[in-house]
Amino acid sequence: MILSTLGRYFFKRYIVTTFWFLIGIFALIFIIDFSELASRMSALPHYTVSGALLMTTFRIPTILQQTVPFVALFSAMAALISLNRRYELVVTRAAGISVWQFLRPFVLGAFLVGVLAVVALNPLAAWGTKRAEALEAEWGSSRSAQSNSIPWLRQIYDGTDTIIGARSVQNGGTELINVTVIHFDPQGTIILRQDAKSAKLEDGYWLLKGVTESGNGRLPRRLETVQLRTNLKADFVQERLAKADSIQFFDLPHKIDVARSFGFSTDAMETQLHSLLSLPLLLVAMTLIAACVSLKFSRFNQSRSVILGGILSGFVLYVVTVLVKAFGSSGIVPxxxxxxxxxxxAMALGSTILLHQEDG
Structure with missing residues (x-):
């Protein structure tokens, strides 16, 4: 069926519908995100409209990949309802082709869209997120698109206990923005504080730029650069500070191995990896849900309650998926x-409902 003329026609209809949905969502995201960026960052010293447009472009893949399951749901519903209204599915059924046969092109299309989202959109989103964060840092923003909490690191080098904090992180944690470094003596007393505009992890030291040093009994002094000796390695810092959803798909297996070697929990990264691997089948499940509410023939008006039920079912599936993913990331669920x-x-329920509707 998939390689037949009818199968290719259905497959093309699904892909074209999906393409136009993606274009529409892309435009909508662009307008909304640009408006939000302009209102939030227009007061920054180095803000420009062209820069905001560029940052919005960088951020779109990250937002777009969150909408892929809904795109699969709405595309399948739109394509099937359109075919129904044109009697094309009626003729297909009359020719003796079962629902399981003419749904194969839609299922294949959803699976391929999921594969493309994993191998193409996800790496693009990870790259775009890094570029957007770098651009935001250049504008002088102290906010971080990567972390909702202030990251802190502790290091002990040559008998000196040091705590390093930052408002935001870039490049997986090897670059810090708006940094605070606090030095302690062996008795735990603060002996020095360094505030820097940025810090970059080099080979064996942190390179602090735009530093203001202050300590007990002395006036603050400003320094262009300061080298802070460290025994922290880039891999360690990246595993400590990087968020799982900011790591691209192809890097996740290596990052998981590195995190295990340092004794860090890998639950979040493993959950992210399995979520990406399961994404194509999630889109297949969305397609089956769409089929459950779109195959009943209606020439002029599909039942609104049935369509609404399909949308709500897809939304519930997405919410449950995100919720269970959070449980997996925190280690509550494997x-x-x-x-x-x-x-x-979801796939089992969708198949069961279709079996009941079509085969009794």
Whole structure:
């Protein structure tokens, strides 16, 4: 069926519908995100309209990949309802082709869209996020798009205990913005504080720029650069500060191995990896849900309650997927179970409902 003329026609209809949905969502995200950026960052010293347009472009893939499951749901519903209204599915059924046969092109299309989202959109989103953060830092913003909490690191080098904090992180944690470094003596008393505009982890030291030093009993002094000796390695810092959803798909297996070697929890990264691996099947589940509410023939007006039920079902599936993913990231549920269980259950329910509707 998939390679037949009718199968290719259905496949093309689904892909074209998905493409136009993506274009529409892209435009909507661009307008909304640009407006939000302009209102939030227009007061920054180095803000420009062209820069805001560029940053919005960098941020779009990250936002767009969150909408992919809904794109699959709405595309399948729109394509199937359109085919129904034109009697094309009626003729297909009359020719003796079952629902399981003519749904194969839609399922294949959803699966391929999911694969493209994993291997193309996800790496692009990770790259765009880094570029957007770098551009935001150049504008002088102290906010971080990567972390909602202030990251802190502790190091002990040559008997000196040092705590390093920052308002935001870049490049997986090897570059810090608006840095505070606090030095302690062996008795735990603060002996020196350094405030820097930025810090970059080099080979064996942190390079602080735009530093203001202050200590007990002395006036603050300003320094252009300061080298802070460290025994922290780039891999360690990246695993300590980087968020799982900011790591691209192809880097996740290596990052998981590195995190394990340092003794860090890998639940968040493993959950992210399995979530990306299960994304194509999640889109297949969304397609089955769309089929459950779109295959009933209606020439002029599809039942609004049925369509609304399909949309709500897809939304509930997405919310459950995100919720269980959060449980997996925190270690409450095994990562494999957290990523795959909602998808498998949704596919089983969708198939069961279709069996009941079509085969009694």
């Amino acid at each position: 990562p494999f179970v957290a990523a795959w269980l909602p998808v498998v259950v």
